[in-house]
Amino acid sequence: MEPSSGSRDARPAAVPAAVPVAAVLPAGGSGERLGGATPKQFCAVQGRPLISYTVQAMERVGWISNIIVVVSPENIEKMKSIIEKYGHKRVTIVKGGITRHRSIFNGLKVFAENQFSNHLLQKPEVVIIHDAVRPFVEEDIISKVVMAAKEHGAAGAIRPLVSTVIASAADGCLDHSLERARYRASEMPQAFLFDIIYKAYQQCTDYDLDYGTECLHLALKYCKTNAKLVEGTADLWKVTYKRDLYAAESIIKDSLSQQVCVITTGKEAVAQVGFLLQESLKSQITIEAISLSLCINDSHVQSSFTGQCYNFICINDNKYDIQETQQLVDMLEKSNIPVLYPVVLVLVHLDISENISFHVGVEELTRIKKFARDVKNKNILVYSLLIQCKDHLLLQETVNSAAVLIMALIKDRNPELTGQLLVA
Amino acid sequence: MEPSSGSRDARPAAVPAAVPVAAVLPAGGSGERLGGATPKQFCAVQGRPLISYTVQAMERVGWISNIIVVVSPENIEKMKSIIEKYGHKRVTIVKGGITRHRSIFNGLKVFAENQFSNHLLQKPEVVIIHDAVRPFVEEDIISKVVMAAKEHGAAGAIRPLVSTVIASAADGCLDHSLERARYRASEMPQAFLFDIIYKAYQQCTDYDLDYGTECLHLALKYCKTNAKLVEGTADLWKVTYKRDLYAAESIIKDSLSQQVCVITTGKEAVAQVGFLLQESLKSQITIEAISLSLCINDSHVQSSFTGQCYNFICINDNKYDIQETQQLVDMLEKSNIPVLYPVVLVLVHLDISENISFHVGVEELTRIKKFARDVKNKNILVYSLLIQCKDHLLLQETVNSAAVLIMALIKDRNPELTGQLLVA
Numbered sequence: 001m002e003p004s005s006g007s008r009d010a011r012p013a014a015v016p017a018a019v020p021v022a023a024v025l026p027a028g029g030s031g032e033r034l035g036g037a038t039p040k041q042f043c044a045v046q047g048r049p050l051i052s053y054t055v056q057a058m059e060r061v062g063w064i065s066n067i068i069v070v071v072s073p074e075n076i077e078k079m080k081s082i083i084e085k086y087g088h089k090r091v092t093i094v095k096g097g098i099t100r101h102r103s104i105f106n107g108l109k110v111f112a113e114n115q116f117s118n119h120l121l122q123k124p125e126v127v128i129i130h131d132a133v134r135p136f137v138e139e140d141i142i143s144k145v146v147m148a149a150k151e152h153g154a155a156g157a158i159r160p161l162v163s164t165v166i167a168s169a170a171d172g173c174l175d176h177s178l179e180r181a182r183y184r185a186s187e188m189p190q191a192f193l194f195d196i197i198y199k200a201y202q203q204c205t206d207y208d209l210d211y212g213t214e215c216l217h218l219a220l221k222y223c224k225t226n227a228k229l230v231e232g233t234a235d236l237w238k239v240t241y242k243r244d245l246y247a248a249e250s251i252i253k254d255s256l257s258q259q260v261c262v263i264t265t266g267k268e269a270v271a272q273v274g275f276l277l278q279e280s281l282k283s284q285i286t287i288e289a290i291s292l293s294l295c296i297n298d299s300h301v302q303s304s305f306t307g308q309c310y311n312f313i314c315i316n317d318n319k320y321d322i323q324e325t326q327q328l329v330d331m332l333e334k335s336n337i338p339v340l341y342p343v344v345l346v347l348v349h350l351d352i353s354e355n356i357s358f359h360v361g362v363e364e365l366t367r368i369k370k371f372a373r374d375v376k377n378k379n380i381l382v383y384s385l386l387i388q389c390k391d392h393l394l395l396q397e398t399v400n401s402a403a404v405l406i407m408a409l410i411k412d413r414n415p416e417l418t419g420q421l422l423v424a
Numbered sequence: 425m426e427p428s429s430g431s432r433d434a435r436p437a438a439v440p441a442a443v444p445v446a447a448v449l450p451a452g453g454s455g456e457r458l459g460g461a462t463p464k465q466f467c468a469v470q471g472r473p474l475i476s477y478t479v480q481a482m483e484r485v486g487w488i489s490n491i492i493v494v495v496s497p498e499n500i501e502k503m504k505s506i507i508e509k510y511g512h513k514r515v516t517i518v519k520g521g522i523t524r525h526r527s528i529f530n531g532l533k534v535f536a537e538n539q540f541s542n543h544l545l546q547k548p549e550v551v552i553i554h555d556a557v558r559p560f561v562e563e564d565i566i567s568k569v570v571m572a573a574k575e576h577g578a579a580g581a582i583r584p585l586v587s588t589v590i591a592s593a594a595d596g597c598l599d600h601s602l603e604r605a606r607y608r609a610s611e612m613p614q615a616f617l618f619d620i621i622y623k624a625y626q627q628c629t630d631y632d633l634d635y636g637t638e639c640l641h642l643a644l645k646y647c648k649t650n651a652k653l654v655e656g657t658a659d660l661w662k663v664t665y666k667r668d669l670y671a672a673e674s675i676i677k678d679s680l681s682q683q684v685c686v687i688t689t690g691k692e693a694v695a696q697v698g699f700l701l702q703e704s705l706k707s708q709i710t711i712e713a714i715s716l717s718l719c720i721n722d723s724h725v726q727s728s729f730t731g732q733c734y735n736f737i738c739i740n741d742n743k744y745d746i747q748e749t750q751q752l753v754d755m756l757e758k759s760n761i762p763v764l765y766p767v768v769l770v771l772v773h774l775d776i777s778e779n780i781s782f783h784v785g786v787e788e789l790t791r792i793k794k795f796a797r798d799v800k801n802k803n804i805l806v807y808s809l810l811i812q813c814k815d816h817l818l819l820q821e822t823v824n825s826a827a828v829l830i831m832a833l834i835k836d837r838n839p840e841l842t843g844q845l846l847v848a
Contacts, residue, residue, distance in 0.1 A: 173576065173650040
């Protein structure tokens with residue numbers, strides 16, 4: 001676990017450095033509503049379990065010193081391996097109870113009792129409670145909820161109701177409907193002064209622990225604390241149904257398709273096509289352009305590797321030079337970028353020769369495919385794209401269709417199509 | 425408009441043939457929550473506006489005699505062209521009001537007043553009200569809600585609450601939270617005896633019309649009718665945010681990837697690969713296999729064209745024979761299948777020659793691409809796939825990777841990759 005003092009510089013102005021903050025993520029749910037065997041927090045989105053995204057969202061916030069993930073006993077080993085595989089820091093895994101409230105209570109106990117960990121974690125002043133299945137939470141709302149909790153004792157994000165809420169009578173008929181404008185959906189994150197929420201859990205009944213769902217309610221009932229309600233954004237939604245996993249997948253793909261690094265080698269024809277391609281791409285994606293004389297260990301490239309870029313286009317002349325690509329792949333691997341997200345690498349080859357026929361040897365094709373297959377294990381998706389230009393008058397048009405293909409490959413990130421050679 | 429008597433045979437037992445039923449789809453919303461310029465009901469999903477899917481869902485139910493779509497004045501022409509383009513039947517377009525309730529009221533008026541159409545439509549006994557942005561509604565729930573409305577005067581689908589509902593006090597703090605188990609989300613469809621809901625709308629105040637959202641509430645308030653609440657399924661959800669469009673897109677792609685028609689020509693090598701390919705595909709998708717002696721006007725193929733199949737694999741030997749494919753495309757076009765959904769057509773070529781190099785002429789490649797581009801305008805997505813097999817010991821492995829590529833093409837339905845030649 002990293003010392004919390006190490007990351008305090010990153011703390012935004014809104015949350016004073018002196019406030020120790022921890023987060024508890026209940027992740028013990030069984031995912032009944034998804035209708036699948038895997039609980040939704042462990043379902044893969046772009047190959048990575050959903051819960052890893054949520055942990056990452058908390059981890060990004062430097063001023064959260066401890067992240068407590070509460071999972072059911074049978075998933076502890078799975079959770080451990082997720083933490084290890086994706087290199088998450090400041091995380092403590094705690095064994096959950098049979099209900100949500102019991103799990104959260106267990107999560108809080110690591111700060112107050114010796115029961116669940118070898119050493120007692122530093123008791124936070126404010127504790128955030130957030131669902132493992134709300135991966136898109138932003139620092140801004142976390143910070144607002146924490147500050148409100150510090151002032152009011154408790155706080156929670158809310159959203160407008162999407163549907164009218166109604167009460168049914170015993171006969172299954174409408175009793176009354178609620179005026180939609182007066183009510184809100186209670187979402188996550190919520191935050192509490194640790195002493196308040198811990199006291200509330202200590203006092204609450206077995207009925208509360210077994211059938212309750214709302215922490216704000218416990219703080220009100222047992223500590224007379226009226227939580228401050230903070231308007232949240234639409235991205236606080238909870239992955240509940242299978243369709244939500246589809247949505248999460250698309251949102252993540254979308255966010256990975258915002259930036260591309262274009263690497264061209266120094267030759268003149270290559271540079272020209274590289275320029276045209278960038279012009280054609282730039283209305284759709286932010287471009288970082290790098291021109292190299294085949295010296296791939298350039299500091300420019302290096303800096304792209306430390307940024308938020310998950311797409312690389314490598315333009316060279318008509319050679320299927322695996323060695324050069326291997327260098328790039330090695331650098332990507334060293335950068336750790338492909339650990340969290342699949343990286344797209346499009347190898348663009350130019351064929352501006354006068355040959356009338358497109359000719360690739362079987363062995364070359366097989367070699368590219370094998371290479372792509374090996375590299376896929378490192379979470380790097382390699383595709384080849386041939387820009388064929390016999391007629392210079394058509395160069396612009398050909399480059400435009402190359403740009404369309406590249407954007408399709410980047411947006412789709414289809415692992416099954418790696419190693420294929422597309423032709424623009 | 426089709427006479428309603430023509431489709432009465434399709435009426436399920438649950439809804440007696442003697443009950444005239446109509447549906448009103450309010451579609452006047454401005455789509456603020458999507459944050460985009462296009463209201464969500466007109467956003468394209470697989471190239472087709474969302475509202476067309478909802479109209480289709482109602483149209484499929486033979487015993488609904490009229491479908492009233494209420495749109496804002498500026499979208500009437502757009503709606504007309506949607507009805508025409510996708511060949512929807514039994515639809516009447518009505519000009520909406522400035523709020524949801526005013527729009528629904530306008531929709532109901534076509535059955536009672538001459539104000540909105542040239543001729544008064546036959547007044548239904550039961551009227552269904554359904555959102556234009558809930559495209560996945562099934563006949564079963566429509567039927568249940570209609571029958572309950574006939575018995576109780578009003579009925580509506582409900583779902584469990586996903587989030588706890590809370591009331592806030594004037595100071596922006598929690599006042600109280602509702603016990604989640606006692607409340608339900610009111611969803612659509614709802615249904616009413618026409619006379620009840622029409623009377624309710626006639627009596628309701630301007631305040632109701634301007635600020636209300638719930639038809640069940642109006643029936644209760646003005647006609648003392650306690651609606652029967654019917655438990656709905658998860659697919660009643662409402663497309664509200666951008667992420668919901670992503671989800672809708674994935675759900676539709678998923679449903680289009682359930683069945684494939686494999687057409688093989690009679691030659692022995694082709695038939696063998698066709699058999700292996702089917703074996704490899706059948707764990708992932710339902711297969712209808714057809715073996716032809718190049719006579720594509722086979723009645724088997726014809727019957728596939730009238731079913732629910734949106735994927736076709738055509739296996740022949742190593743010729744890029746556009747003519748034969750053209751025949752298939754013509755039949756698809758005549759079948760009207762591609763009108764509603766994009767159809768995937770994978771042309772599988774076998775290369776079992778001993779040539780060491782993969783060799784396709786530029787002209788051939790250009791011709792395939794041009795063909796695919798033309799056919800894409802007809803909503804048919806053509807991809808080529810070469811199965812290369814020099815070594816018969818590797819045939820099974822090669823066919824397996826062909827199956828993986830085919831499934832990826834079918835599931836993705838990527839219009840940008842049409843005309844490409846993939847190699848297994």
